[in-house]
Amino acid sequence: MTILDGKATAAIIREELKEAVLKRKSDGKKIPHLAAVLVGNDGGSVSYVTAKVKACEEIGFESTLIRYDETVSEEILLQKVANLNQDNSIDGFIVQLPLPKHIDELKIIQAIDPKKDVDGFHPQNIGKMVLNLPGLLPATPAGIIELIRRNEIETEGKNCLIIGRSNIVGTPLSILLGRNGKPGNCTVTLAHSKTSNLKTLSLEADIIIAAIGKPNFIKANMVKDGAVVIDVGTTRVEDASRARGWRLVGDVKFDEVAPKCSYISPVPGGVGPMTIASLMINTLKAIENKSK
Numbered sequence: 001m002t003i004l005d006g007k008a009t010a011a012i013i014r015e016e017l018k019e020a021v022l023k024r025k026s027d028g029k030k031i032p033h034l035a036a037v038l039v040g041n042d043g044g045s046v047s048y049v050t051a052k053v054k055a056c057e058e059i060g061f062e063s064t065l066i067r068y069d070e071t072v073s074e075e076i077l078l079q080k081v082a083n084l085n086q087d088n089s090i091d092g093f094i095v096q097l098p099l100p101k102h103i104d105e106l107k108i109i110q111a112i113d114p115k116k117d118v119d120g121f122h123p124q125n126i127g128k129m130v131l132n133l134p135g136l137l138p139a140t141p142a143g144i145i146e147l148i149r150r151n152e153i154e155t156e157g158k159n160c161l162i163i164g165r166s167n168i169v170g171t172p173l174s175i176l177l178g179r180n181g182k183p184g185n186c187t188v189t190l191a192h193s194k195t196s197n198l199k200t201l202s203l204e205a206d207i208i209i210a211a212i213g214k215p216n217f218i219k220a221n222m223v224k225d226g227a228v229v230i231d232v233g234t235t236r237v238e239d240a241s242r243a244r245g246w247r248l249v250g251d252v253k254f255d256e257v258a259p260k261c262s263y264i265s266p267v268p269g270g271v272g273p274m275t276i277a278s279l280m281i282n283t284l285k286a287i288e289n290k291s292k
C-alpha cells in the first residue's frame, strides 16, 4: 500500500512554481498576484484562505486578502468583484465558498472575469473543461488529477466511482476522469444521495473518490482488494485531546481501509494541499495567458 502524499507532492509543485517566479523576475516580467475574498469567520474557510495566502508568500507570488463581515450585502460583494476584474495589478482572484445564505453564490461566480477565475468555477471555464479546451480547471479536481499523474496511477479502462456530485468536486472530476486523456479514460460512475446500490458499486470500483463530507463513511467492507482510494472529505470533529479542540476527519475510515488499498490518500495531508497547489498553478497560468 502506498500513501498518496499530497503534502509532499504540493511541496514539489511549490518549488517548481518558485523557479517559475524567479525566471519571470529575471526576464523583467510581472510577479503573479492572487487576491482572495473571505466573507465571515467560518473556521474552515479562514484556515483554507490563510493557507492559500501562505502558499503565495512561500512561492513568491504577491497576495491580497480582502475580508468582509458576514452581513456584507450582495451588492457590495459584486462591486468588489467588478473592481478586481478591472484591477490590472491582480492576475487572479477567488471568492471563498460557502457564502452566507443571503448572497447568491452563482451570481458572484458569474460576475468574475473568466480569465481571472483561478478557482475554475465560472460557467465559461466549466464549459471549456467539458469540451477539453484550454482554460482554468477547478482546483480540487485538478489537484486530484495531478496527484494521480505524479504517482503514475493507471486510470485507463478502470472503473472509477466518485461519491458526491458537487459543482466544485464530484461533477467536474467525473468529466476529467472520463475524458480521453492521461490520466483519464476511466469508466466513471457518479454516485449521490439517491444512489441505491452504493456498496455493490464500490466493491466493483478500481478507483474510489469520496467527496461527500460524511466522516468515516467508507468502510473496509465497501472496498475491494487493491483499490485506489482518494479521500476528499474534511470534516472538523470535536477532539478534546487537541489544543485547538478539533481534528480533521476524512470520508474514509483510513485505519481499516488502508491495508486493502494499492494507493490511499490521507486526511489531512492528501487532497487538501493539492487543491492549494492547483490554485497556485492556475494563478501562474492566468498571468501567462495575459500575454497570449
Ligand code: GUN
Binding pocket: 094, 095, 096, 097, 098, 119, 139, 140, 168, 275
Ligand atoms: N470552498 C471549498 N473549496 C473551495 C475552493 O476550492 N475554492 C473556493 N473559493 N471555495 C471553496
